[in-house]
Amino acid sequence: MWFAVISTLVLQSETPNKHPFVFPQKPISRWASKHHPSPFSAKPFYVILSGNCISKQKHCWNIKSIMAYGGTPSGPPAAAGSSPAMKQVKLEKESELRIEVNFNSSLRLRLLNGTAEIFGTEMPPENWLIFPPRMKFAIFTWYGATIEMQDNTETDYVADETPMISYVNVHAVLEGRRNRAKASPSDSDASQGPRVIVVGPTDSGKSTLSRMLLSWAAKQGWKPTFVDLDIGQGSITLPGCIAASPIEMPIDPVEGIPLEMPLVYFFGHNTPTVNADLYRVLVKELAQILERQFAGNPESRAAGMVINTMGFIDGLGYDLLLHAIDTFQATVVLVLGQEKLCSMLKDVLKRKSNVDVVKLQKSGGVVSRNSKFRASARSQRIREYFYGLSNDLSPHSSIANFNDLSIYKVGGGPQAPASALPIGAQPVADPMRLVPVNINRDLLNLVLAVSFAKEQDQILSSNIAGFIWITDIDIPRKKITYLAPSGGELPSKFLLMGSLTWIET
Numbered sequence: 107m108w109f110a111v112i113s114t115l116v117l118q119s120e121t122p123n124k125h126p127f128v129f130p131q132k133p134i135s136r137w138a139s140k141h142h143p144s145p146f147s148a149k150p151f152y153v154i155l156s157g158n159c160i161s162k163q164k165h166c167w168n169i170k171s172i173m174a175y176g177g178t179p180s181g182p183p184a185a186a187g188s189s190p191a192m193k194q195v196k197l198e199k200e201s202e203l204r205i206e207v208n209f210n211s212s213l214r215l216r217l218l219n220g221t222a223e224i225f226g227t228e229m230p231p232e233n234w235l236i237f238p239p240r241m242k243f244a245i246f247t248w249y250g251a252t253i254e255m256q257d258n259t260e261t262d263y264v265a266d267e268t269p270m271i272s273y274v275n276v277h278a279v280l281e282g283r284r285n286r287a288k289a290s291p292s293d294s295d296a297s298q299g300p301r302v303i304v305v306g307p308t309d310s311g312k313s314t315l316s317r318m319l320l321s322w323a324a325k326q327g328w329k330p331t332f333v334d335l336d337i338g339q340g341s342i343t344l345p346g347c348i349a350a351s352p353i354e355m356p357i358d359p360v361e362g363i364p365l366e367m368p369l370v371y372f373f374g375h376n377t378p379t380v381n382a383d384l385y386r387v388l389v390k391e392l393a394q395i396l397e398r399q400f401a402g403n404p405e406s407r408a409a410g411m412v413i414n415t416m417g418f419i420d421g422l423g424y425d426l427l428l429h430a431i432d433t434f435q436a437t438v439v440l441v442l443g444q445e446k447l448c449s450m451l452k453d454v455l456k457r458k459s460n461v462d463v464v465k466l467q468k469s470g471g472v473v474s475r476n477s478k479f480r481a482s483a484r485s486q487r488i489r490e491y492f493y494g495l496s497n498d499l500s501p502h503s504s505i506a507n508f509n510d511l512s513i514y515k516v517g518g519g520p521q522a523p524a525s526a527l528p529i530g531a532q533p534v535a536d537p538m539r540l541v542p543v544n545i546n547r548d549l550l551n552l553v554l555a556v557s558f559a560k561e562q563d564q565i566l567s568s569n570i571a572g573f574i575w576i577t578d579i580d581i582p583r584k585k586i587t588y589l590a591p592s593g594g595e596l597p598s599k600f601l602l603m604g605s606l607t608w609i610e611t
C-alpha cells in the first residue's frame with residue numbers, strides 16, 4: 107500500500123519516476139540489501155516490516171532498525187573494549203526521561219517494564235535500542251516504566267512537567283475530524299481531514315510535535331501526509347529541500363521518516379532569503395501535486411496532513427508562513443511557545459471561520475542547537491544520504507563528460523537589458539530565471555539535485571529524483587566525477603545547483 111500511495115504521488119507529478127535511480131536509497135538498501143538496488147526490486151516498506159516485526163502490531167519497530175547500531179533483540183550488544191556501566195531509571199506516570207547522547211559514542215537502552223514511547227512511537231519491550239551520537243530525545247510514559255540504559259550520556263534527567271497531555275488532546279480532536287471526514291461523501295468538502303500546520307520559532311519543538319501527531323495517527327491506522335517545509339534541517343531528505351511523504355507507520359525515532367519515494371523539490375539553500383520567490387513557487391507546486399493526490403485518494407484525504415515549517419517567523423519568515431497556511435489551506439495552526447506569533451496569526455486569520463489557531467506550550471525538553479551544531483547536523487544528513495546511518499550503503503562513483511550534463515541554477519542575472527526597460531527603471535535580477543552553469547572547479551564539493559525533468563522548460567516545476575556530489579572536475583579532459591547513490595545512467599541530464607556543499611570528513 108505504501109508503495110501504491112507513494113507511486114501515486116510521484117505519478118501524478120509532472121515527471122514520473124521510471125528510472126532505476128533510487129531516491130532516497132537509504133531505507134531500501136538498509137532493509138533489503140547492502141547495495142543500491144533498482145526501485146523495481148525494492149519491496150514495499152510494510153512487507154519488509156511485517157517480516158521483521160516483533161509482533162504484527164502497527165506500532166512496533168522494525169527489528170533491523172533497532173539493530174542499526176549493532177544491538178540484538180534479546181540481549182545487550184557485545185561490548186567493544188570497556189563498556190560503560192548500566193543503570194536503571196524508574197519513570198512515574200506522565201513523566202519523561204530526557205536524553206542527550208554523548209558526542210562520540212552511541213547509547214544503548216531498553217524498556218525493562220511498563221510502557222513508554224519516543225516522540226509518539228511505542229518502545230518495544232526489552233529489546234535493546236541503539237541511539238547514535240549527539241541524538242536528543244525523550245522517553246515518555248503514560249502509565250509508568252523502567253528503563254535500563256548505559257550510564258554514558260551527555261545529559262539525562264527525568265522531568266514530570268511536560269505538555270504531553272495538551273499534545274495528545276490535539277491528537278484526539280484531529281482524530282475526531284478524521285473520522286468525520288471519512289464518514290462524509292467523498293466528493294464533498296467535508297471529506298477533507300485536518301490540515302495541520304505547526305509553527306513557532308527555532309527550537310520550539312515543531313518537528314517533534316509533527317512526528318508525534320503523525321505517529322499517533324499512524325498507530326490508529328491513518329495514513330496522514332507529512333509535509334516538511336523546513337529547508338534548514340530536512341526531516342524527510344536533505345536540507346535545502348521541501349518534501350512530502352505519506353506516513354503509514356509510527357516513525358522510527360532513529361531511522362526517521364520511512365521513505366520509498368517522497369515527493370521532493372529542490373530549493374538548494376538553507377535559508378529562504380536567498381530566493382523567496384522560488385521558495386513560494388516550490389511550495390505552491392508541492393501543494394498542487396498533493397491536492398491532486400488527495401482528490402484521487404479518499405483515504406489519505408481523510409487522514410489529512412501535518413506540515414512542519416521553518417523557525418524563521420519574522421518579516422519575510424512571517425510572510426512565508428502566511429503563504430504556506432494559505433497555499434495548503436491549513437485548517438489547524440498549532441503555534442508553539444510564542445504568544446506574539448499566536449496573536450498575530452489569530453488576528454490575520456480571524457476572517458477564515460474554518461481555521462483554528464491554537465497556542466501550545468513548548469516542551470521544557472526541547473534542546474537549543476547553535477549554528478555550529480546545525481551545520482554539522484546538515485553535513486551528517488548528507489553523509490547519511492550517501493553512506494547510510496551506519497555506513498551500510500554503497501554509493502557509486504561515476505565519471506561523465508561535461509557535455510553529458512546540463513547544470514542549472516535558479517535566479518540571478520538581469521531580467522532585461524536596461525535599454526529594454528522604461529526610462530528610469532533599473533534592471534533587476536529575475537528570481538525565477540533558469541541560468542545555465544559553466545562547469546569549472548567551483549563546482550567541487552557541491553551537492554546537486556537530479557531533476558525528473560525531461561525537457562529544459564520542465565525543470566522549474568519538476569520534482570527531483572535524488573542527489574549527486576561532485577568529487578572531481580578535470581578541466582583538460584572535460585570530465586566530471588561524482589558520487590551517486592546508485593550506479594548507471596542518471597534519470598535525467600538536468601541537474602540543479604544551489605549552495606549545498608559537503609566535505610567528507
Ligand SMILES: Nc1ncnc2c1ncn2[C@@H]1O[C@H](COP(=O)(O)OP(=O)(O)OP(=O)(O)O)[C@@H](O)[C@H]1O
Nearest residue numbers: 242243244308309310311312313314417471472473
Ligand atoms: N522533550 C524533549 N526531550 C529531549 N529532547 C527533545 C524534546 N523535545 C524535542 N527534543 C529535541 O530538541 C531538538 C529540537 O527540537 P525540534 O527539532 O522538534 O525543534 P524545531 O522547532 O523543529 O527546530 P527548528 O529550529 O529546526 O525548526 C531536537 O533534537 C529534538 O529531538
